[in-house]
Amino acid sequence: MTTHAPPPVRATAPPARTRSEPWEFTGARGHRLSGRLELPVDAEPTAVALFAHCFTCGKDGLAAARTSRFLARRSLAVLRFDFTGVGGSGGEFADTDFSGNVADVVLAAEALRTRLRPPTLLVGHSLGGAAVLAAAHRVPGVRAVATIGAPAHPGHVRAQFTAADRERITRDGAAEVMLAGRPFRVGAGLLRDVAEQPQQQRIAALPAPLLVLHSPDDTLVPPSQAREIQHTAGDGASLVWLHGTDHLLTGRAGAERAAALISAWAAPLLAGGE
Template sequence: MFKALIPAWMAIGLTVSSVQAQTTEETINYPVDGLNIVGTLSVPAGDPAPVVLLLHGFGGTRDELEIPAVKEGIYTRAARQLAEAGYASLRIDFPGSGDSGGEFADMTYSGQIAAATAALDFLKADPRVNGSKIAVIGWSQGGLVASAIAGRTGIPVATALWAAVGEPEVTFAKLLGADKIAAGLKTGATPLELPMPWGFSLYLKQPYFEEILTTHPLEEIVAYKGPLFVAEGLNDEAIPVGTGEKFIAAHDGPEELWIRPMDHGFNSATGVETVDEMVAATIAFFKPYL
């Protein structure tokens, strides 16, 4: 771990606010492939704490889906609860999402994996956190990314996959339509319009659709031997039921499969109970390793 002086590129755009008593949040920046990646670093008071990297889903941002009952993003809430348990956290915007540089149309799994891997390097070098103890949480497509960085780097001391994409072709054929994937494979440099079920459109280029067919999260997790927490919803409209069991079956190491009657948003549209239960279960699973 580096000492005292934080490189200038770590401190660009620094802001500090109170999350709870004696916890600070800071906006951080780091470069990946010529793009500026923006994140929020939450640091509890005291000695440098173990840290959790939070990876958002398809079309999301670092604060993630707002819970209507409390007007708080799911990842914002999770970061606060992690801090209350004594853990730092970093939630990032992937390239082309939120405040990070790039265009969403250029988004690929490989680009997100590169940004997440660089986030691990950032945390290992930052004296504000204990970079020798890093865990990762990935939700939905962020779970795909989490499985890749866990398997490829071996850095996370624990990993949590929340409603993670295990078979991209199956998930995105359902979400986008098989016809859209076929069209996307021929679109070249012209972004393809993708009407979303939520009433708006996203636009993506051919490389994204190519990686739907060549990315295999279930194979990535095989290489990861660390502790694995998998949350699966029985009412998930995006991820096929049984995907969590497939991740567990592919993994060799300490593990927990946490199944509840929840949708892809962890029932957040109707309250915080399931979200809070899942975060608490994740923290309890991480505790022996962080």
């Protein structure tokens, strides 16, 4: 049964002031990954969170940047970063795959542990949501996982490519395709890798409660994917619909609402945790 989190209670005090710091660390393939750490200014963060961006979007995409900043205004420290081969991070996109993204999440969590403290909240958008679901059991101490517009299986990303694109990528080993209006060189390893992931087993064995956020009007990842994630996760999962938003959270209000829901839902799970 679909469950709905209560609307967040509005605090009487103004939201915390925040600051943003650039931060680099080493990713799964040995390249330097570009990140930004969003921090509250006036107090120590109540918890540490890690945000994984959507397929090809990058850490500075609207959904990643806005959601992370809004979470920081609610006293969380949040690291958002570019996966290998994306944005300011090193490496070639054609050489990356979903398994590498998952490994980047795990190493980002380890980097947070050494610099600040371990992340207890994992948040992922779209394919980044699938990545945090896959990585959660490899992040010690995680207490809560939240996804926004995530597919139930990373293989869903194959729908981003036309049949002709998939044929060229498979035949030539890599090919340039248009994604979200931009050219990307995609390797055949990505198509194979996303199809081979044991995602259902990972979701069923999540080590922490799960919040699934999804727009009922999402045209890129159908709402049925959110229902499948919740059903697979079982009693530990809550599903909340983000009415009036699109898949990329292009409206500022959508990102703010997602962050408010995540912070309100996660607060009791994160309280007192290191």
